[in-house]
Every structure is written in structure tokens, then in C-alpha cells.
Amino acid sequence: MPMSDSPMIFPAMNRRDFLRWTAACGALLGLPGEARCGWFLSGEKNRKTVTPNDAPRELWKWSRRVYHQESLKNGYVKCLTCPNECILPPEARSRCRSHVNKNGILHTLVYGNPCAVHVDPVEKKPLYHFLPASTTFSIATTGCSFNCLNCQNWEISQARPEEVKFDDLFPAAVVEKAADTGCRSIAYTYSEATTFFEYMIDTARIARQKGIRNLWVTNGYIRREPLLDLCGVLDAANVDIKGFSQEVYGELMGGKLSPVLETLECLKERKIWFEMTALIVPTYTDDMEQVRKMCRWILDRLGPDYPLHFSRFHPRYRLTRLPPTAIPFLVDARKAALTMGLRYVYIGNIPPGEWNDTFCPGCRKAVVRREGYRILENGMAGGKCGSCGTPVAGVWA
Secondary structure, eight states: OOOOOOOOOOOOOHHHHHHHHHHHHHHHHTOOOGHHHHHHHHHHOOOOOOOOSSSSSSSTOOOEESSSSEEGGGGOEEEEETOOEEEEOTTBBTTSEEEETTTTTTESOOOOOOSSEEEGGGGTTTTSSTTTOOEEEEEEEESSSSSOOTOOHHHHHSSSSGGSSSOOOOOOHHHHHHHTTOSEEEEESSSOOOGHHHHHHHHHHHHHHOOOOEOOOOOOOOHHHHHHHTTOOOOEEEOOOOOOSSHHIIIISOOSSSSHHHHHHHHHHHTTEEEEEEEEEETTTOOHHHHHEEEEHHHTOOOOOOOOEEEEOOTTTHHHOOOOOOOHHHHHHHHHHHHHHHHHHHSEEESSSGGGGGGTTTTOOOEEETTTTTTEOOOOEETETTTOOOOOOBBBO
């Protein structure tokens, strides 16, 4: 058949269908499933994984033995902190870039060297039902167990510790600074705190002894054994549910959904207060069927009382070609979640509105009114609505 100089005609399709079409083209080109959409949007064909011969020549003072690991044959070692379960030959670096195998022993490189230290309102985490209007001493190191195409803190989460500026701040000093700044809690946040597990849990143990609370802001990607250790010193968490399909977790994060759900169930089992954040990313998670499926799972497995925060996406990192999330979709998602039976549903990263306020599940009055991270009015009394006495789930004092 002779070639034609006529333009190629594509079927009419919306943005979601167009991206799924390009993902299918990626499959035809032989790209692995988790890289297809990233290939189209970012030009990368592969996600970072274990990196051979990338360990520092010698360990430094910020090195500690990883608490959860398994020695294998020929000097290999397996990390048992998160479900990636990286198997590292000697001198290799883990997928999260925080762990290295030196002489058959897995070491963390991010103990006591945070690259971000701030005092934040606890509402920023976001935690709306935990000590409102209090401040939290926030720390982070480099590293993450995911490689999210939409990462908001990619400058640190996707970096190695030696590539950023950091502070010399060991656990006891973190607790001391938290007390000096009047913070009622310490938040392990910004990057993925599970990748600095040893630093986090050692700090949390000292903080617990000093009467300072511990907050874990996380993607929830952790194995059960280290999670149970952490629950012994944990007071609250915010867990990201980054979508409610394995396809999305593979394409957008390079991870799996099921371990995140297991983390949520474990936190409930251990009676740790937690809230959930669902970032709505256009073409990936702006799908009302997916939203309803997530809400149904939350109701069935966790109950109606753990707050859910829908969050607006803004173009960052590898997804700068996408638009911000449509605000009407976020409003509709909140309405759907409330209609299904969730009691506390919020929207973040959009102008203030009723979606920032906490409503009593009994009389439906606004018991906590917010503008951004600022508390305008707190009508709680002893964990109950000040108007009708109905308990409102959370840690209020």
C-alpha cells in the first residue's frame, strides 16, 4: 500500500483516555507496566532500583545498622523495613537511596542528619483531629520507598543524603529543640519517614519519655514487624492513600496498594489515631468510581470516624504537563464520601470553605472552624461537641 501524506486521524478521546492510549503504546514498545505512563510524561524508561557499587568508601558518623534486615549468602543482605525488600550485594545502595551494604551488613546513612527542620502547625500534616492549634517539630532526611511521578518534595525524597545540605541533629537534640520551641509533638515528615526508621524510632522513644507526642506522616509502605515496633511509641499518623487501584500504584508510584491498606488496618488494631490523605491527580485518580471504592473500603474495614482529606494536585516533578485538579471534582468527591457515611471529610490545597471545618456528627454544627491552618473557633469540650455533647473522634487534649 502506498504511503499517504494525509494527517494521521486519532479517535476523539479525553485526557484520561489519551494517557491510557499512550500507556498502551508504551506496552507495544516493550516498556514495563510501571514505567509506561512515566515514559510518556517524563521520558524515563525505568524507575530507580538497587544501585550497585554506590556505597560510600567508608561509613560516616551518620551511619547506623539497619534494625530490620536479613543476612544472605555471599555477603548479600535483604532489607526488611519496607515491602520493596531490597536485596543488596556488597557495596550496593537501596532503592530509597538511604541504605547501603557494607561488608554484608545493611547500614542507614540518614541517622541524625536531617535535611529539613521546621516548626509547623499540626494542621499542616494534615492532622485536624489531633491537638488542634498546637505546633509540631518537623524533621526529614532524604529518601523515599516510592518514585512518585507527582512528588511534591522530590528535591529531598529522590536524593541521596550526600547530595543535600543537612543539619547535625541526633535524637536527643531533636527532642530538646522540640521542647525549647514549645512544640507538643515531633513530626517525621516531608520525605518518607520509613526510610529513616532507625532515626525516627530512637527519637520517638526519647520524646515519649519527655512527654512529647510522635507523629508519622507516611505513604504507609512498611512491613508489619517494624510497624509494630513503631506503634509502641507512636501517637498519631497521616497516611497517604495515593489511589485505589494497583494499576495506579504501579504507574504513578512504582509500588503496591495492599501494604498501605494493611498499615491502616494495623494502626486501627493498635489504637493509633490516624487520618488519611488522598491526592487527586488528573487522569490517574480523578475517577469517582475509584473514590467510592476507596470510601467503601474505609467504611467496611476502618469505620466512619477516621478523617479523610482530599488534596488538590498542582503540577510538579514529572507531571508538569497535567493541569491542577478541578475543584468541582474535589467538592463532588467530598460530597460522595459524606453521603456514603464518612463523618469527617476535608479538602486541602484550595481556597477556604466549609470543607476545612469539623462538623459534629450529632447536631451538624461546625465545632472547629478553620481558615487554612489557622483555627478560627474551637467549640469542643472534653472531646465532645460543646453544643450537644456528641463525641467527636480524635485526640483533642
